[in-house]
Amino acid sequence: MGSIPVVVGGSIAGLSCAHALISAGWRATVIEKTAGPPSGSPTGAGLGLDPQSLRLVCRWTSDPNFLHAATVPLSIDINRVTDSKRKVSRTLTRDEGFNFRAAHWADLHCILLRALPPGTVVWGHQFLSFDVSNDKSFVVTKSRVLLTDEVVEIAGDLLVAADGCLSSIRRHFLPNFKLRYSGYSAWRGILDFTGKESSDAIVGVRRAYPELGDCLYFDLATGTHCVLYELKGKRLNWLWYVNGPEPEHKGSSVTIKAGNDMIQKMHEEAEKVWVPELSRIMKETEEPFVNVIYDGDPLPCLFWDNVVLIGDAAHPTTPHGLRSTNMSIQDAGILGYCLEKWGLEHLSMALEEFQTIRLPVVSKQVLHSRELGRRKQGLVVNDQETFDPMTATREDSLQLQQRRMPYFEGKPCTI
Template sequence: MNENEEIPKALVVGGSIAGISCAHTLIKAGWNVQILEKSTTPPTGSSTGAGLGLDPLSQSLIQSWLSDPHRLLQSTLSLTVDQNHATTDGETKGRRILTRDENFNFRAALWADLHGLLYNELPSEIFLWGHQFLSFSKSEDKASMKITARVLQTDEIIEIVADLLVGADGCLSSVLQTFLPNFKLRYSGYCAWRGVLDFSENENSDTIVGIRKAYPELGKCLYFDLGSATHIVLYELPKKKLNWIWYINQPEPQLKGNSVTMRVQDEMVRKMHKQAEKVWVPEFTRVLKETKEPFINVIYDRNPLEQLVWDNVVLVGDAAHPTTPHGLRSTNMSILDAAVLGKCLEKWGPDNLQSALAEYQSVRLPVSSKQVLHSRYMGRLKQGLALPDREPFNPRVATPDNCLELQQKNIPFFNDVPQLIDATRKSI
């Protein structure tokens, strides 16, 4: 860029992992970045929240954004095995291995820890906390735009001028609603009870000794137990925590507010515990009972979009492609979106913004669309729901070939590295 040229400005709506990943890559590409986030303060690490799995490409990209790449390894645990079991109901709850992949090479992280790791590497002044995106208008030549936002603490309306608007505001994206107001989320047919058990102060308790005996490779294995029209996920997180998810088929619940999670009453939790006793091994049920503040996540995705770019507006992360969690894709897609967008902007320069955004869309749209649809298929498979052209999956009678469909590595583009960022990855 010529020294006399003005540095281009990007406004990112959303300060979650997708948004702060974009901040890293756009700053590296030479852009000024500001992040608009309606939460009033940065999230802090806690024992509640959600776990996630980072694939090898995401690990490499995150390390390239950190001043000390080893901090990612210090704040995550290795997941080298992807294993699926069949579980039987009744008095004797037996488990048998359906499929096992020992070359998984993911890492487990707590969402808040990963967010904090990325957030702390960014200049604090780029964040506008407690600001709600309202609308935007384009200049006559479409070269820039004016974004309006509400300061939640004072109700003041402010305006921000930017050359690029990045919608990283999640599956209920207000930016997307501007263009497609009737394009809704699609309910999957099931919800998930979720929780994180912090056992840092009682790691020798009967519950922890028992769960380690029942699941002896905790600390390196991503476990799936499949029952009758239900399944659970279990894996260990850093700092002596266990992440668990229990998927249950049910009609779509009525949500309150702008969220896909539900707070639960004590009576709902007690009923969940009783149901778990009927379905799962007692060691897992005890983990559920000792978890503080479990919550319900209503599982949605969306049919793939036909575009991710409108003039100077681009979508990333769950705003672009909300997906069910069965392929461990949501965070990984967000990180890769950010990396590709940054590389496209760097390659084409600010004078060729439309070419940069067109290339971003051409690289990411086919990949994310297929991954959303495959994650949807995997969810229906593991939940025993209707499948196209075949009977619902039954883990108790499934053939070995059928069981291979359960593996994470079957997702399209599982090991794909876009040419744009291949050089970046190899330099780490």
């Protein structure tokens, strides 16, 4: 019975996993509930890829143009403080050895998908449940075909849960695991400035942020912070984290569509806090939306028999260390490496090694991201005094740098 691993979830972790399995000499079927690949209005927003993830994506897609066609360099990591009264900013830290690249989620998804053999992803299939055979040699999944309402079974030697931060497969093993509300939400948006390169807004923002196109800017004010960077295709990506009680939203999504009143209020607040060049970019952005920010405490393990968790299912994280997509890609890379090394006959050894390599790395990275977010939002970290960028010492400010992330250089997960 079954010789193809079944992957649930066709986002970045699931598609990366299909590539890693194929590179390891296996095959893969990916079950995805959405009706088809994202099309029309762009789905998602920006993300930062580290050198290890970039290498893996280039290897899987055999696309030498990927870097230049879809990404923009983020060589510099800058933290600045904004004096909200005077509307001026100054640099707190500057790291010129950052070496990430920025991509749009939909571009990365499209590149990964295009490079897979046709038919790898079965769209419009909502995974419902699974059964592990008594001898643990295979797993049978049940999914509902959303178009016909028919329930179909797909069997495999291995079930990979890449079904995101609200994973139902994780819930099966860890029913008491709860996502932790961070204490803040993020306004997010992308300004497409095609044809508006010479507008006052774009000329102004380039003057205020002269290294856009090569730099990841963090602006901090007391109790809040913002992120700004450029994406391929004349797009500016921004986020603004705002402290507050947990907003009400549908349990199946962490994204909220904002109404006009909410957006208007956000614009007014932005004008009070940020330099005018940044609040102008927020104002000119169509359809900004809100992400409620959650993470989860590190899991005790990443696999049970022949079911393994990867990506956000395995380690929901806050975005401050730019880890969620990178961890997903690297989970997939390491899983492929372990499966190739041990083969199907030693599946449990492969999963054990996967867990031994990845669990310490992802656990530390999730907790560090949590701390970083709390520090930047002026929230208490480890019972210490809160961080205020207006009065912070040089040593305190250095804690904000991305390179403070555990395993920043990629070891020991480099293949």
